[in-house]
Amino acid sequence: MPPTYSISAVAKASGLSVHTIRAWEKRYGVTNPERTDTNRRKYTLGDIERFRLLRQATENGHSIGMIAELSTEELQNLDNTAEVQNPLASNRNYLAACLQAMMNLDADALEEALSHAGIVLGIDRFLSEVVVPLLKELDSGWEERRISIAQEHLASAVLRTQLEKARLTIQVPSHAPRILVTTPSGQLHEIGALLAAISAARHGWNVTYLGPNLPSDEIAAAVAKTHSNAIGLSLVYPADDPLVDSELLKIRELLPTTPIIIGGRVISHYRQTIQAIGAHIITDDHSLKQLLRSLS
Amino acid sequence: MPPTYSISAVAKASGLSVHTIRAWEKRYGVTNPERTDTNRRKYTLGDIERFRLLRQATENGHSIGMIAELSTEELQNLDNTAEVQNPLASNRNYLAACLQAMMNLDADALEEALSHAGIVLGIDRFLSEVVVPLLKELDSGWEERRISIAQEHLASAVLRTQLEKARLTIQVPSHAPRILVTTPSGQLHEIGALLAAISAARHGWNVTYLGPNLPSDEIAAAVAKTHSNAIGLSLVYPADDPLVDSELLKIRELLPTTPIIIGGRVISHYRQTIQAIGAHIITDDHSLKQLLRSLS
DNA sequence: GCTATTTTGTCTAAATTATGTCCATAAAGT
DNA sequence: ACTTTATGGACATAATTTAGACAAAATAGC
Numbered sequence: 001m002p003p004t005y006s007i008s009a010v011a012k013a014s015g016l017s018v019h020t021i022r023a024w025e026k027r028y029g030v031t032n033p034e035r036t037d038t039n040r041r042k043y044t045l046g047d048i049e050r051f052r053l054l055r056q057a058t059e060n061g062h063s064i065g066m067i068a069e070l071s072t073e074e075l076q077n078l079d080n081t082a083e084v085q086n087p088l089a090s091n092r093n094y095l096a097a098c099l100q101a102m103m104n105l106d107a108d109a110l111e112e113a114l115s116h117a118g119i120v121l122g123i124d125r126f127l128s129e130v131v132v133p134l135l136k137e138l139d140s141g142w143e144e145r146r147i148s149i150a151q152e153h154l155a156s157a158v159l160r161t162q163l164e165k166a167r168l169t170i171q172v173p174s175h176a177p178r179i180l181v182t183t184p185s186g187q188l189h190e191i192g193a194l195l196a197a198i199s200a201a202r203h204g205w206n207v208t209y210l211g212p213n214l215p216s217d218e219i220a221a222a223v224a225k226t227h228s229n230a231i232g233l234s235l236v237y238p239a240d241d242p243l244v245d246s247e248l249l250k251i252r253e254l255l256p257t258t259p260i261i262i263g264g265r266v267i268s269h270y271r272q273t274i275q276a277i278g279a280h281i282i283t284d285d286h287s288l289k290q291l292l293r294s295l296s
Numbered sequence: 297m298p299p300t301y302s303i304s305a306v307a308k309a310s311g312l313s314v315h316t317i318r319a320w321e322k323r324y325g326v327t328n329p330e331r332t333d334t335n336r337r338k339y340t341l342g343d344i345e346r347f348r349l350l351r352q353a354t355e356n357g358h359s360i361g362m363i364a365e366l367s368t369e370e371l372q373n374l375d376n377t378a379e380v381q382n383p384l385a386s387n388r389n390y391l392a393a394c395l396q397a398m399m400n401l402d403a404d405a406l407e408e409a410l411s412h413a414g415i416v417l418g419i420d421r422f423l424s425e426v427v428v429p430l431l432k433e434l435d436s437g438w439e440e441r442r443i444s445i446a447q448e449h450l451a452s453a454v455l456r457t458q459l460e461k462a463r464l465t466i467q468v469p470s471h472a473p474r475i476l477v478t479t480p481s482g483q484l485h486e487i488g489a490l491l492a493a494i495s496a497a498r499h500g501w502n503v504t505y506l507g508p509n510l511p512s513d514e515i516a517a518a519v520a521k522t523h524s525n526a527i528g529l530s531l532v533y534p535a536d537d538p539l540v541d542s543e544l545l546k547i548r549e550l551l552p553t554t555p556i557i558i559g560g561r562v563i564s565h566y567r568q569t570i571q572a573i574g575a576h577i578i579t580d581d582h583s584l585k586q587l588l589r590s591l592s
Numbered sequence: 593g594c595t596a597t598t599t600t601g602t603c604t605a606a607a608t609t610a611t612g613t614c615c616a617t618a619a620a621g622t
Numbered sequence: 623a624c625t626t627t628a629t630g631g632a633c634a635t636a637a638t639t640t641a642g643a644c645a646a647a648a649t650a651g652c
Contacts, residue, residue, distance in 0.1 A: 002366060004374065005357065005358060005362075006358070006362065007639095008637070009356075009358065013357065018638085019601075019603070020601060020602080022640090023601070023602085026640095027600085036361065036362065036609095038609060038639095039608090039609090040638060042362060063600080064599085064601095065599065107505065148517065149510060150510060150514040150517060150518040150521075153507040153509075153514075154507075156507060157505055160460075161460040182449070208401060208403055209403065209450075210453065211449040211450075211453045214446060218444055218445045221444065225401050225446075302626085303627070313612080315612070316612060316613080318628080319611075322630090323611085334619080334620055334621085334627095335619085335628065336626090336627065337627085337628085359610075359611085359637085361609090361611085
């Protein structure tokens with residue numbers, strides 16, 4: 001792994017400023033990068049990872065002076081055991097920036113804000129503190145006519161791209177259990193399904209994501225073809241479509257034993273059918289995690 | 297005798313300017329092309345791939361001075377650590393690999409094939425030699441029931457991600473003319489619109505992409521808000537929806553002077569309306585390029 | 593509780609280096 | 623004629639370096 005990253009590249013990737021990186025180096029010797037012939041610092045991917053861990057640790061309340069000498073390995077363990085949440089974290093700012101960019105139909109700014117949030121917050125907090133609130137805001141704003149269709153479309157398109165980007169960074173062993181994620185016929189909104197796909201991947205599952213609006217027989221055939229161990233379905237809109245009920249029943253008919261996991265804003269409207277087919281209901285990432293663990 | 301390429305051909309294929317290519321050669325010795333009897337540079341396919349990798353790496357945050365000395369192999373492994381790429385296998389049939397992966401519902405393989413094709417072929421050839429034929433195959437295969445809905449969904453989802461990825465690598469100056477790309481109400485397929493968005497960006501336009509199925513009044517409002525100089529609409533399916541006709545008319549009513557560019561598989565079914573509102577019809581990338589040039 | 597000190601992130605200034613772009617001129621293709 | 627290319631040099635902007643300053647926050651000492 002040849003060292004090829006410039007200090008600005010490290011700054012972008014780690015969420016620190018170039019000033020801070022140099023200060024930490026001078027004061028605490030957190031890294032000792034090679035130099036070019038002309039004295040420029042040359043960083044490795046490992047350095048980036050180290051700076052990222054250091055930033056997370058400092059944001060969790062550790063002072064940089066105390067942890068600077070720790071090895072990268074020790075930093076990882078430290079991070080796993082740190083529970084101190086820093087309420088000062090500026091998630092509000094990201095959310096506000098996203099909303100403003102969306103209102104202005106400024107795709108570049110929205111992308112910038114989301115991308116930066118993903119780097120600085122880490123994927124878990126990015127999802128729970130930015131993406132989910134943003135989706136809620138989209139929901140309520142759309143109902144109250146505060147958000148136009150165009151704004152919602154723009155947000156969906158950019159968000160989708162960023163979520164896919166986040167998904168690419170997750171690596172899952174190929175022997176892990178497999179889940180098929182989609183939405184049934186009649187359900188056109190896919191962001192919820194995409195979120196579920198990322199969560200499942202985060203929790204160690206191989207995900208086959210098939211987008212929205214998939215008929216029951218296709219779902220069944222796809223489950224067979226991909227040897228999936230479970231199905232994830234997202235129900236967001238509309239709330240009272242009898243087609244959804246019948247599709248759910250058909251899926252259960254075609255796949256009598258496959259666990260079906262259902263989540264989304266409008267699950268309550270289909271609760272009767274969901275219970276009839278013995279599907280699992282999830283309401284948040286934590287319940288999804290529990291459920292997936294029990295299934296694997 | 298292997299084929300060779302002029303510096304301008306390399307510039308087009310790699311996305312660099314001829315100035316930059318010569319500067320990189322002079323300053324960092326990134327390549328050492330043979331010369332003709334009259335001292336013109338003669339590049340090989342390998343040189344083109346090297347320049348392309350260098351451009352991608354620089355856009356990824358590496359500075360050219362640091363990576364110029366790396367071998368082509370090291371460049372390939374810089375960011376795509378998992379992918380082992382064989383430049384000798386450039387005759388590989390990407391399209392076939394994509395189709396097979398799609399048939400097997402193997403999202404990972406499809407993603408791998410598309411991503412690899414995008415890197416090796418460059419964006420233009422990737423679009424014209426892989427994406428467009430794949431879309432045509434999807435179309436015909438779907439009509440002939442050779443391809444299931446699940447397979448089509450999978451292909452759409454993965455393709456969309458790869459296209460978005462490709463779009464991110466295109467950089468356009470912010471003062472460039474602006475085009476809004478979407479599909480009108482009733483048109484749910486978005487891949488064509490995404491393709492058009494990429495083409496427009498390739499031809500130097502700032503693109504605001506708003507996804508499929510956008511009502512006419514929203515389109516008009518978005519054009520005003522983003523100060524767009526033109527509208528791009530994609531019509532792929534369905535072929536005979538009176539809603540599309542009325543939406544097109546409404547758009548023209550709301551925006552009497554904005555150029556409207558329309559393309560897609562089913563434009564012939566709406567030809568009368570398209571002519572009535574004085575919209576431009578494009579049939580391929582070349583005609584789009586011509587048209588955009590005349591508008592800017 | 594209240595200073596004094598240390599820690600820490602941020603910032604400035606000035607010099608150096610990096611990098612994309614451009615020019616002028618000559619030569620070669622078309 | 624017009625375009626493309628080669629060469630060497632010039633330029634402007636951006637990035638990086640070092641040394642040090644500064645203010646807010648945390649910590650220590652009393």
